[in-house]
Amino acid sequence: MTTRSVGAPVARSEDPRLLRGEGRYLDDLGHDAFQIAMVRSPHAHARVLDIDVSGALEVEGLIAIHTFEDLPPRLQEPLPLLLPHPSLTAGRTQHLLADGEVNHVGEAVVMVTATDRYAAEDAAERILVEYDPLPAVVGPERARAAEHAVHDDVPDNVAAHLEQSIGDAPAAIGAAPNRLRFRLDIERSASTPMEGRGTYARWDGDDERVRLHTSTQAPTSVRAAVAAFLGLQLAQVECIAPDIGGGFGVKIMHPWPEEILVPWAARELGHDVKFTEDRREHFVSANHERAQVHWIDVGFDDDGRVLGLDVEFIHDHGAYIPYGLIVPIITSTQLIGPYKLENYRVVFDSVYTNTTPVSPYRGAGRPQGCFAMERTIDRIAAHLGKDRTEVRSVNFLQPEEMPYDFGLTFQDGRPLRYDSGDFPASLEKLKQLVDWDGFEERRAAAEAEGRLLGIGLATYVEGTGVGPYEGGHVLIEPGGTVQVSTGLSTQGQGHQTVFAQIVADELGVDLADVRVVTGDTRRFPYAVGTFASRAAVMSGNAIHLAARRVREKALRIASEALEVDAEDLELADGQARVVGSPDTAIDLKVVATLSNPLRYAFDESARIATQFANPGKEGQPPVTDDDEPGLEATDYYSPMSSTFANGMHAVEVSVDPDTSDIEVVRYAVVHDCGPLLNPRIVQGQVLGGVAQGVGGALYERMAYDEHGQLQNASFMDFLMPYATEVPSVDIDHLETPSPLNPLGIKGAGEAGVIPGAAAIAAAIEDATGVVIDAMPISPSQLHEQRLTTAQDRPGDTT
Amino acid sequence: MSVTAGAHERIEVEVTVNGVPRAAEVPPRRLLSDFLRHDLRLTGTHVGCEHGVCGACTILLDGAPIRSCLAFAVSVHGRELTTVEGLAADDGTLHPVQAAFQDQHGLQCGYCTPGFVMSACGFLAETTEPDDDEIREGMSGNLCRCTGYAGILAAVKQAAGDLRASGADPRSQHQPEDDAFAGRPGGEHGPAGGDGGGEVPS
DSSP states (O other): OOOOOTTSOOOOTTHHHHHTTOOOBGGGSOTTSEEEEEEEOSSSSEEEEEEEOGGGTTOTTEEEEEOGGGSOGGGGSOOOOSSOOTTBOSOOOOOSSOSSEEOSTTOEEEEEEESSHHHHHHHHTTOEEEEEEOOOOOSHHHHHHTSSOSSTTOTTOEEEEEEEEESOHHHHHHHSSEEEEEEEEEOOBOOOOSSOOEEEEEEETTTTEEEEEEOOSOHHHHHHHHHHHHTOOGGGEEEEOOBOSOOTTGGGSOOOHHHHHHHHHHHHHTSOEEEEOOHHHHHHHSOBBOOEEEEEEEEEOTTOOEEEEEEEEEEEOOSOOTTTTHHHHHHHHHTTTTBOOSSEEEEEEEEOOSSOOBOOOTTTTHHHHHHHHHHHHHHHHHHHTOOHHHHHHHHBOOGGGOSEEEEEEOTTSSEEEEOOOOHHHHHHHHHHHHTGGGHHHHHHHHHHTTOEEEEEEEEEEEEESOSSOEEEEEEEOTTSOEEEEESSOOSSSOHHHHHHHHHHHHHTOOGGGEEEEESBTTTOOOOOOSOTTOHHHHHHHHHHHHHHHHHHHHHHHHHHHHTSOGGGEEEETTEEEETTEEEEEEEHHHHHHHTSSOOOSOSHHHHHHHHTOOOOOTTSOSSOTTOOSSEEEEEEEOOSSOEEEEEEEEEEEEEOTTTOOEEEEEEEEEEEOSSOSOHHHHHHHHHHHHHHHHHHHHTOOOOBOTTSOBTTOSTTTSOOOOGGGSOOEEEEEEOOOOTTSTTOOOOOTTGGGTTHHHHHHHHHHHHHOOOOOEESOOHHHHHHHHHHHHHHOTTOOO | OOTTTTTTOOEEEEEEETTEEEEEEEOTTOBHHHIIIIISOOTTSOOSOSSSSSOTTEEEETTEEEEGGGSBGGGGTTOEEEOGGGTSOTTOOOOHHHHHHHHTTOOSSOSSHHHHHHHHHHHHHHOSSOOHHHHHHHTTTSOOSSSOSHHHHHHHHHHHHHHHHHOOOTTSOOOGGGSTTTTOOOSTTOOSOOOSSOOOOO
16 A cells, blocks of 8 residues: 655655766756856946957957847846836846946956857956946945945935834834834845856757756746747747756846846857856855844833834845845844734835845845844843743734734735744743753853853744745656656755655655656746745645646546446555455556547557547547546646744854854754645755854855955855854754645745844853844954943943 | 967876776866866766865865865876766665765755765765764865755764675775665665664665
8 A cells, every 4th residue: 555655754756866966957968068257347336438358359269259239139128127016116127238337246247158168267357348436335324325326316225115014113112111222233145055056058940949957946937038038939948947056045036147148149159058157256146135234113011012113124135126125025024923013113225235136045034034023022031131931922923813914015915914823832842842941050050161151042933835826737647657847946945755745645656656847847837936935835735736636537537447436446556446445446557548549559558448448428529528638637726825834943052251152052943834744854944944044143244345345255255154063953843734725834945044143143142141233243243242341331230 | 379378288188987997188277077077077076166165076086085176187197086976886776875865864955965975985984983073073074055964964974884884985886786785776766764873774
């Protein structure tokens, strides 16, 4: 009997291929393609006065040089603004190649095509671009001060101003018995997947079609963009996301200039063309995130209940705003977390700076929102001298209040409405997991050893499974293989395994017989993309629905063939068989063969199927009006609203009193994303997220100087954690189902990263007594702060 | 004369890769990583930073791990190289280190994985009975952005036990018929087992 695989920690079917070195990542394709190298701006802000290519012309292997002037009119148009919003009144997007002005270091100015990357770089470095440098605007506050403008026609540097509110926060704060006001900062960071961006295009002149492979989280949208820019019909463009070496958000940006330029060049040159980004290029030309400055004004009662919360923040979206306001809107709405805020006002300005543009990085505005809210709760607890878990408890939205509509608009344009969750139970689990109540003993023991130990926690709620839709296609081949496809692409989330589990259960087949293809527009042309922790929820449910249709059809055909009632049949072990009488059975591959009235006896299934040959019903054609040949189905899942996962992290840190070195000694996670399709994969997602959270809290920052030069554009200087920097993590799960989708699931992809900075800041503060209001923090920064704090209150008696 | 004279001068490089003699004419500045990937078409070796930090391009040179992005192809003329393609058995059965990575969910996107696998093979050849701290230290020359390393560390621990049990040299191609791993599937759907305890799956 086929065992149910959904919910089991099934090993990943992706792995053997990847482990043997048989993965096909972007740069593994197209060995004979011409290669692109870009001349990129060394200035953060400058006019381009002249481009002299003469020195490059003799480079052996040079194929072509293109500047903005060399592009056809359609390719001289700026990139589309993907997600317009009524409040985004001054949206500006980049050109494929700079049009007389550069606005960040790394902006593409000249495209060089050569026989290989070495030659392309040789030529690129011989191209002389004359710049007239302009003052650079760096950092959200300098942007807001508007001493200089990034774009001449946006003198205040503000692309968007948005305010949302519930109740009357200023009045509630004014009337509250306690009030605190403070500022909180989060610096820039970035996804930095191990594989950078890359695009490879083949133009087939005979068929007049382009086949594009690109390392993207949104292949169907790249396809549409390429068709539009190149003046092609959609049917002339195929877009495939091959194996992708990590995304974490940055590859949802689309189209990148190169995703248009590469297929265009392939058509122009009549030859395959490829762009493979190098690491430095990735640092300066692939998007960043996170930088925000927040001002908090909170009023609360003597129990710590938040009576009114007023948040103003500046969001640094960099030189352009191709992805709209998604990140600051998420901060605005998800800042609330698990708390029942009845008076809340949030206002933000999204501002231009002469730095790399911003689009979502795993967490997408939530780490900042979580930092703002959780630091606020900690301040309230400190002010009142209360336990931090108590103050959280009095503010929790209770499980019986779900679903709960806050009266705000979420990133998907729909109401912010929590569907389910049990925050008090999660907190109780977390306290047990980390032994919260036993901490003071541990602190005392550490103190005796001369170590400063501190504990902190942070909670979050994450809107996942954002619409509008995904689709799935399921097909049982006459050979017995089950083919499954969905349009969104995969960057390591184990979709091949999880989607196969869903289908195997529904069809009663062995996992090994299910083949899953993601991110290939030849197989499934409709999709939204992989972001917002949505793939399992959206494509998982769509595939589930499609498999259910196939199941129904299989049962119908089997019931006709076996002349038994469909209700007496089950699908198991690759057969349709009579319940309780498994000898009366028919293989699914035979059912698949039967589903097609044309069947030559090419194989055993077809020979068996002829036994059941049905001449068709009297007076009806072989394929009836309500039927179609083949044992396959397509279905879509489109939710009314997002489903909200949640979780809580607790962290213990040890701080060296002499050096302020910070070590995470304990990290506990309680996570609720509904029922787990594959616990092993969910755990992997959480652990990976935690590592990024630790990196974002203690190590990773984009260190721009005042001229807009990124000072740490390498893995040598941008400190991504190695194994030695990531703590062991204890995980516990709640499984509160979502009422919104057939599988009852919620997304898990981003969760792990969200509360890292908030929880670690709280633990450092608890260890040292220094108020932590900006992250990330290095040991030297902490040391400075400890010295300053000690100076400020030499006779501190509080 | 071309401004890049010298860039197209070509030198014959002969190496043994995964036990097979290979040769190609390449420019003197050709990186070893590019030579493997684009001249020999062994694309299992990945490139993540090209400045020697991330370790994705790790291979074995005469049995010792090196970063192939920091070496020129011409500098390894006459030497023996092992890449990730050289570990699994001829029938595709995974090498104990590879199998442990699957068992312990030591990979997600798979991009850094060949580098980790090769580093682990080099590490386990030197340190046959590593404790947890030694494993963490031994694997700290490679970057992974997906996993948070927990699965990788558990995989190396499992592999250490499996290799001790079989006595195989971790730097050699897996020979399933010669050791306790005979019959292990390792195909598209390997066993879900593996608890990190270092026991050889039955």
